[in-house]
Amino acid sequence: MDGDTGRVLFGKRETDSMAMASTTKIMTCILALENGQEQTVATASAKAAAAPKVHLGVREGEQFLLGDLLYSLMLESHNDAAVMIAETIGGSVEEFASLMNEKAAAIGCTDTHFVTPNGLDASDAGGDHHTTAADLARIMRYCVWISPKAAQFLAVTQTRSYTFWDLEKKNMFNCYNHNALLDQMDGAVSGKTGFTAKAGYCYTGALERDGKRLIVSLLACGWPSHKNYKWADAAKLLNYGLESYMYRDVLDHSWNPGQIEVADGVYDGMLQVKSSARLTLTSPALDPARSLPALLKETEIPEKDIFLPELLKAPVKKGEKVGSVTYSIDGILLAEYPVYAAETIEKIDYGWCMEKVAERLFCHSSV
DSSP: OBTTTOOOSSOSSTTSOBOOGGGGHHHHHHHHHHHOOTTOEEEOOHHHHTOOSSOOOOOTTOEEEHHHHHHHHHHSOOHHHHHHHHHHHHSSHHHHHHHHHHHHHHHTOSSOBOOOSSOOOOEETTEESBBOHHHHHHHHHIIIIISTTHHHHHHHHHOSEEEEEOTTSOOEEEEEOOOTHHHHSTTEEEEEEEEETTTEEEEEEEEEETTEEEEEEESSOSTTTOTTHHHHHHHHHHHHHHHHOEEEEOOOTTOOOOEEEEETBOOSSOTTTOSSEEEEEEOGGGOTTOOOEEEEOTTOOOEEEEEOOSEEESOBOTTOEEEEEEEEETTEEEEEEEEEESSOBOBOOHHHHHHHHHHHHHHHHHO
16 A cells, blocks of 8 residues: 555455454554543553453453553563553543544545454444455554654554553563564564454565555464564555556646636626637646656556636636646545636626726727
């Protein structure tokens, strides 16, 4: 996926509904960052303490700082940490899942349903816990480049190791980052692994190199017995994006909106010469210094669509928006430029008509 536009550059069954295991936790993390405070105290409930491995091993009533739990969540993928975060932010796992689903819809996901904050397989009235590879990429794109807390998300997920204590300073915990791509591939900026028996091996990651932003997401990769296939597959897909797509300026610098007819508008000239006004148009797209870089294959050509009425009705004021021109590819809008009136055209009134009659009479009398 192109991280700038959200366009899928390559996909294989990318719209299939599938379990996503602990890649779920990128949503849990970004919601905690957006809705919580690092110094907020999180208390382990019986539900959190009962979460299965991989877990931090919290005991009911044990307390931690929310900020510390984010490292437990994202570096070691601890399931109990996810439950504690969910209950702290949402009040309950169920309410937090509602927040997850609301955010997924806002991001633009089309087939994603969250039931748990940790990715463990579960179902509720809305269906199974699932996403698609395309939706997972959309969520990762939001986390690393769009969210107001993107910088904090990157700081957590790029940390190689982290040590913290419970609030009573009774137990110390060490967390280590398991995103191998951070060290295997130049430009990797974030990522999250996942595994359940139903989901198989999963991974989503982000890379920024040579001015390009790319997202990769893999579901049921290397299942059942090839745990490390995801690293090779992720690198192969990211290298494909780096090698096959280049930025090109797709703005049509030869385009000019020209003029448009304005009914009942005043105009220069004699009454018998013209019957309507012509309005000159302008647009920011005409600025010779402007460019529209788009990540494209060599053979790809974006679509340019011009939206202008055939006729306007006076009066029209200078600077009034009268249309637009858009550039898009694969249904993804790259840019939209407004088209404005470059001048004011007033509506014909009695005074203007009398003025034109006087001009005509003067011309006849001068002959």
